[in-house]
Amino acid sequence: MHSISDSDVLRPLKSREQDGAWTARQIWRSQAVLKLWKKMDAQTRQLQDAVTNVEKHFGELCQIFAAYVRKTARLRDKADLLVNEINMYASTETPHLKQGLKNFADEFAKLQDYRQAEVERLEAKVIEPLKAYGAIVKLKRAEAELHIASTDVTRTTRHLEETIDNFEKQKIKDIKNIFSEFITIEMLFHGKALEVYTAAYQNIQKIDEDEDLEVFRNSLYPLDYPSRLDIVKANSKSPLQRSLSAKGVSGTGQVSTCRLRKDQHAEDDEDEEADFTEEEN
Structure with missing residues (x-):
C-alpha cells in the first residue's frame, strides 16, 4: 500500500502559496487534512497487520487441530x-x-463411542470456526482496500476505527470460545474415560485365577481321576474329621461282618436239619 507523505499534501499548498491564493484558514485546514490522511494510513496499516x-496463526492452529483430530480418529x-x-x-x-476379557x-x-x-x-x-476465519480475513482485507479508495477522509477514518475495533473484539471472543470448547470436549471425554477404565479394571480383577487353573488341570486328567482340588480338600481335614471318617468306615464293616455271620449260622442250621431228616428215613 502506498503511504501518504507530507509532500503529497503540501505540494499543492506550496504552489498556491506562491500564487498568494491561500489564506491562513485554508493552510490550517490543509494541515488538518494531512493529519487525517496520516491517521487513516496508520489505521489501514494496523488493520492489514x-x-x-x-490469517497466519489461525491457519496454523487450524492445521494442527485438524491433525490432532485425525490422530484421535x-x-x-x-x-x-x-x-x-x-x-x-x-x-x-x-x-x-x-x-x-469379554467384559x-x-x-x-x-x-x-465416546472417542467418536x-x-x-x-x-x-x-x-470449523477456525476455518471460517479464512472468509473473515478476506472480507476485512477487502474493507481495508475500500477505505483506502474512499475520498472522504473523515468518514473513512471513522469507519476504519470501527472496523479495527470490531475485528479485534470478535477475534478475542472467538479465540476464547474455541479454546473453551476444546477444553470442555476433552474434559468430558476424559471424565467418561475414567469411568469406563475403572469398570474395565474391576472386570479384570474379578477373574478367578484358582477356578480357571482348576478347570485347566481337570482338562489334563480322565473324568474318573480325582481332581487336585478334591485331594487338597481331603488332605486339609483336621485329625478329628479324619478319625470320625475312619470310625464310620470301621463301623460299617463290623455291621456287615455280623450280618454275614448270622446268615452263615442260619445256613448251617438248615443243613443240619436236612441231614437229620435223611437219617430218620
Missing part, C-alpha cells in the same frame, strides 16, 4: 481392532478369564 497476523480405529482381537482370544480361554472388551468398545463423539465435537466446535 492484524488481518495478516490472524486413528486411535479410535486401532482401539476397535484391539476390541475385536480381545474377543477372539477370549473365546479360546477358560470360563472366568473368558468372561473377564473388558465391552467397556473398551464403549470408550471408543469427541472427534465429531472437535470438528464442529474447533475446526
Whole structure:
C-alpha cells in the first residue's frame, strides 16, 4: 500500500502559496487534512497487520487441530481392532478369564463411542470456526482496500476505527470460545474415560485365577481321576474329621461282618436239619 507523505499534501499548498491564493484558514485546514490522511494510513496499516497476523496463526492452529483430530480418529480405529482381537482370544480361554476379557472388551468398545463423539465435537466446535476465519480475513482485507479508495477522509477514518475495533473484539471472543470448547470436549471425554477404565479394571480383577487353573488341570486328567482340588480338600481335614471318617468306615464293616455271620449260622442250621431228616428215613 502506498503511504501518504507530507509532500503529497503540501505540494499543492506550496504552489498556491506562491500564487498568494491561500489564506491562513485554508493552510490550517490543509494541515488538518494531512493529519487525517496520516491517521487513516496508520489505521489501514494496523488493520492489514492484524488481518495478516490472524490469517497466519489461525491457519496454523487450524492445521494442527485438524491433525490432532485425525490422530484421535486413528486411535479410535486401532482401539476397535484391539476390541475385536480381545474377543477372539477370549473365546479360546477358560470360563472366568473368558468372561473377564469379554467384559473388558465391552467397556473398551464403549470408550471408543465416546472417542467418536469427541472427534465429531472437535470438528464442529474447533475446526470449523477456525476455518471460517479464512472468509473473515478476506472480507476485512477487502474493507481495508475500500477505505483506502474512499475520498472522504473523515468518514473513512471513522469507519476504519470501527472496523479495527470490531475485528479485534470478535477475534478475542472467538479465540476464547474455541479454546473453551476444546477444553470442555476433552474434559468430558476424559471424565467418561475414567469411568469406563475403572469398570474395565474391576472386570479384570474379578477373574478367578484358582477356578480357571482348576478347570485347566481337570482338562489334563480322565473324568474318573480325582481332581487336585478334591485331594487338597481331603488332605486339609483336621485329625478329628479324619478319625470320625475312619470310625464310620470301621463301623460299617463290623455291621456287615455280623450280618454275614448270622446268615452263615442260619445256613448251617438248615443243613443240619436236612441231614437229620435223611437219617430218620
